[in-house]
Amino acid sequence: MAALSVGTLVVFGLIAVALVLFVTETVPPDITAIAVLVALAVLQPWTGVRATEAIQGFASTATVTIIAMYILSEGVQQTGVVERLGVVLARVTRGDERRLLTATVGTTGVAAGIINNTPVVAVFIPMITGLADRAGLSPSKLLLPLSYAAMMGGTLTLIGTSTNLLASDLSRELLGRPIGMFEFTPLGLLVLIVGGAYLLTVGRWLTPARLPPHQDFTDEFDLDRYLSRVRVGEGAAVVGQSIDAVETTLASDDDVDLLQLKRNGETYLAPSSDQTVAVGDVLIVRGTLQSITRLTEAPGLRLLHRDDVGEEELVEGPGTLVEAVVLPDSGLVDKTVAATGLEGALHTTVLAIRRGETVLRESLDDVVLDSGDTLLLQTTDEAVDYLVSDGDLLVTHRSADDPPSPEEPAEAVAPLSPKTPWALGILGSVIALAALGVVPIVIAALGGVVAMVVTGTVTTADAYEAVSWNVVFLLAGVLPLGVAMQRTGGDAVIASVLVGSADVLPVLGVLALFYVLTALLASIITPVASVVLMIPIAVDTAARIGADGFAFLLAVTFAASGAFMTPIGYQTNLMVYGPGNYRFSDYLRVGGPLQLLLAGVVTLGIAFFFGV
The missing domain is CATH 3.30.70.1450 (Regulator of K+ conductance, C-terminal domain)
Incomplete structure (x- = not known):
């Protein structure tokens, strides 16, 4: 085992504190990450991370590329293309559960491979809920597969998730080679096909029907x-x-x-x-x-x-009822209902709050909101439009919702913006330039942002609002932690422990072990933090046992993109938590077998496509 220096112990102590804060969310994860950054710089004599190095995460190619991809995704989303996909889905399924589930998984998975999966899920939640109601199905049977499909779809391309981009950055630093745009697409396609087959068979049986279809809002919240x-x-x-x-x-x-x-x-x-x-x-x-x-x-x-x-009476006159989820980066988090100003500014009354399995109906003004809370609101159509555009709440269902009729023309239900050709052309150009190696992905993405703004596809204000700045600060904050692990030898210490597993396991077994460990870590803390912590250790371990470091890096990357087992592991899981009325255990029940299945698929897939 490698020697434990004082610096290593200091870094391990910071990691332990950060993990506790990530899990308990005593402070928001992005603030925890910034606190880690500050601590690393202050303790530089032991951590080896200078102040200038501590803030380099803000200028890393991964961070800048992620910012650009958020804006490019916003440009595509504003065209109405995603809504049009929803209309196509409604046409194809026509109320059949199996077809609806198949179309949900397939459409979401493919879309999440080329644009950010969060807006895809945000648009699909109300549409899927409405289609489930029309088909007489429980929305719960579809929303969890929706989130899982979006997560698996993110493994199709380099730009599918922020963890992919971060892994490419780390691959360049540690192995001297970035990851190509479509380099792991065959493996991602295998993951989506196998995972999708699971969701359509075993997963369909395991996914609970927590909400009955066609339920009155007042019945759903027991009001x-x-x-x-x-x-x-x-x-x-x-x-x-x-x-x-x-x-x-x-x-x-x-x-x-x-x-x-x-x-x-x-x-x-x-x-x-x-x-x-x-x-x-x-x-x-x-x-x-x-x-x-x-x-x-x-x-x-x-x-x-x-x-x-009942609901029918509460929506008489100018009023309407909506169900809305508090998003992780919402400005409403940690505020009491009274302090949000919903009633005063938007003439909106909070009737009930669903938090996990608990529904709160009393003394609501004093309730402190948390990400993932589902609110039942009595409001107006104008206020709903504002809530949708503001981004603090994701409106998942409204009393006036009516899924598109199969007979209605798609152009009438989901009209496309005149800027659609520009948006799709710009995104396609970014992908092509990066895939062909004409320019690095970060330059192609930034050029795409410029083109989006110049053509009027997105406004400057929309561009800044489209970025999930909490993710950006989280990423920039935890990146120096990886540097500190390498400088102090912390990665070598952990790697020396894991190398011992090679005495009883074949190389494929050690590879699978890293997948499982990363998946567990990502389900408790963020996938970004998991990648930063585990990739240096995985690469070091691979070198010690004579294996391919890139194969081990890919195992960590794919595991971090599939935090299926908890609602807090991935943002899309949290987005469907309330609307599906899921329990925490549902994620372990459905996501646990999927995680084990993909551990085998990814391990064997890496061996087949890349070698170990």
């Missing part, structure tokens, strides 16, 4: 005991008061939200109405039975015991 009608009679203190004043009083006194005012057949959405309360009005309110009972003990207010208040 029947929290919604009531209250009639305003003579002598009520609220008569003559503005809706805003009444709502403020109710919220502060009894934790009751005023949702709607109904008068003479007209319905007014409370947060956006300037009406004053009059005798004979009916108020639709949300609150616990105890709080509403206390409310109606006041003179002039009477609780109406009739049918439950």
